Amino acid sequence: MRLNHPLTGSMVALITPMLENGAVDFDALKSLVDFHVESGTNAIISMGTTGESATLNHDEHIEVMRKTIEFSDGRIAVIAGTGANSTSEAIELTMAAKEIGANACLLVTPYYNKPTQEGLYQHYKLIAETVEIDQILYNVPGRTAVDLSVETAVRLSSIKNIIGIKDATGDLSVAQALINKCPEDFLLYSGDDATAVEFILMGGHGGISVSANVAPSKVSQAYNAAFDDNRELAESINERLVGLHQHLFIESNPIPVKWAMFKMGKCANGIRLPLTELSQQAQVVLEQDLSNLGVI
Numbered sequence: 001m002r003l004n005h006p007l008t009g010s011m012v013a014l015i016t017p018m019l020e021n022g023a024v025d026f027d028a029l030k031s032l033v034d035f036h037v038e039s040g041t042n043a044i045i046s047m048g049t050t051g052e053s054a055t056l057n058h059d060e061h062i063e064v065m066r067k068t069i070e071f072s073d074g075r076i077a078v079i080a081g082t083g084a085n086s087t088s089e090a091i092e093l094t095m096a097a098k099e100i101g102a103n104a105c106l107l108v109t110p111y112y113n114k115p116t117q118e119g120l121y122q123h124y125k126l127i128a129e130t131v132e133i134d135q136i137l138y139n140v141p142g143r144t145a146v147d148l149s150v151e152t153a154v155r156l157s158s159i160k161n162i163i164g165i166k167d168a169t170g171d172l173s174v175a176q177a178l179i180n181k182c183p184e185d186f187l188l189y190s191g192d193d194a195t196a197v198e199f200i201l202m203g204g205h206g207g208i209s210v211s212a213n214v215a216p217s218k219v220s221q222a223y224n225a226a227f228d229d230n231r232e233l234a235e236s237i238n239e240r241l242v243g244l245h246q247h248l249f250i251e252s253n254p255i256p257v258k259w260a261m262f263k264m265g266k267c268a269n270g271i272r273l274p275l276t277e278l279s280q281q282a283q284v285v286l287e288q289d290l291s292n293l294g295v296i
Helices: 026-039 058-072 087-100 117-130 150-156 172-181 193-202 216-227 231-239 242-247 255-263 280-293
Strands: 009-013 043-046 077-081 104-108 135-139 162-167 187-190 206-209
Touching: 009 216, 026 058, 026 216, 043 058, 058 077, 058 087, 077 087, 087 104, 087 117, 117 135, 117 150, 135 150, 150 172, 162 172, 172 187, 172 193, 187 193, 193 206, 193 216, 193 231, 193 242, 206 216, 216 231, 242 280, 255 280
Parallel strands: 009 043, 009 206, 043 077, 077 104, 104 135, 135 162, 162 187, 187 206
Antiparallel strands: none
16 A cells, blocks of 8 residues: 655666766756656656666765756655765765755665674664664665665664665565564565565555666556556556566666667666676667567
């Protein structure tokens, strides 16, 4: 069931469009914001994993968030990706996001250094206590090498401005545990396109989607049908997206989705090392998905 909260529904993990020399293309960024407003997307996540946050420096990171908020002009919520593997850096980015007017922040678990569950709790607790802005936990152990346990998430859910969690495990048993154990008003988001519709049918409050870059209207329609508990319609719409959900991860995200957006004419073919252009073999596969959806 959809909560009466503005940060529910279909949320796009937005790419950061770049020119072929790797410079951020702010004209294309503006066009993408308009595209999502027109397509019924409920919120934009700026500078998440799909936004290539790992390849932008600190100043660029903040500028992309700032411009995204500017371009949104209050028409669509903007959630800023402000996570880091250093608690102090995450605080700095979260402070910056608050200052530039983000609606909330998304904070990935500290990657590489593999903190304990107590370390994760203290990390998020300190950020929440230091910066008065709504904050969303983000668990993606396949990338970070650390798994935020359900128990730690439940413990953190009692902190006033920690309002939800993005679960990108793709494990629906984890989703069910979060639904069972977290407060009813704690926002639960799927971070896995392949299982997002089922997550919402189970009681989740939305999805933070890579596929929504390419097919925002269809993703939004599928989620809305799931909110209405119309399983047949939700699954029927989602069936057309299954190939996209799978093949946008045929190589490391955001390599495939950036190439897809280039093929759709939404941006130049720019990406930064160590990420590289989608391989020719994978292009053939993904191009078929785009053709099937009628976006190219």
